[in-house]
Amino acid sequence: KKGHLVFAVNGQRFELFTVDPSMTLLEFLRTQTPFKSVKLGCGEGGCGACTVLLSKYDPLLDQVEDFTASSCLTLLCSINGCSITTTEGLGNSKVGFHSIHKSAEKTDRPEPSPGYSKLTVTEAEKAIAGNLCRCTGYRPIADACKSFAS
Ligand code: FES
Numbered sequence: 127k128k129g130h131l132v133f134a135v136n137g138q139r140f141e142l143f144t145v146d147p148s149m150t151l152l153e154f155l156r157t158q159t160p161f162k163s164v165k166l167g168c169g170e171g172g173c174g175a176c177t178v179l180l181s182k183y184d185p186l187l188d189q190v191e192d193f194t195a196s197s198c199l200t201l202l203c204s205i206n207g208c209s210i211t212t213t214e215g216l217g218n219s220k221v222g223f224h225s226i227h228k229s230a231e232k233t234d235r236p237e238p239s240p241g242y243s244k245l246t247v248t249e250a251e252k253a254i255a256g257n258l259c260r261c262t263g264y265r266p267i268a269d270a271c272k273s274f275a276s
Contacts, residue, residue: 133205135159136215145203152176152197155212163213164197167258171196174257179211225274247272 131142135155155164155178167175176197184191216224250271257267 131203131206133207134209135161136211147201147203149202150198151178151195151200151202151205151210154202155197161212161214166198169198171199172258177257179215180205181209181211182207250274
């Protein structure tokens with residue numbers, strides 16, 4: 127249907143029939159969902175505080191492509207058919223934490239996940255590039271990411 131949007135956030139289906147064309151994904155997440163982990167930092171795509179994982183089926187490749195996206199720059203009307211994952215979608219104390227959470231908590235005792243075992247240290251560093259941390263410093267974050275590297 128014209129103007130009809132269907133997408134998922136952390137596995138929860140959303141279907142919108144009226145969308146403000148200027149609304150960003152960040153604004154939608156913060157005001158119309160329980161998923162508040164995304165933050166408005168710079169609002170210009172420079173800090174990474176609003177980063178989400180965006181997954182979209184590519185019919186030409188017949189596979190799901192995953193991208194990180196700055197939700198402050200992503201118009202809501204551009205995500206039709208996409209699946210969005212915020213950090214809430216990675217797990218929590220009720221359903222269990224993702225291995226990246228555990229590793230971030232215990233950087234001295236990393237718990238690598240098999241899915242991340244092929245990540246190199248360089249790739250780990252690249253993966254967190256563009257995410258500006260203003261609260262804890264970079265070392266613990268970088269160490270947690272590198273704990274998944276081979
Ligand atoms: Fe800084 Fe989106 S708020 S990149």
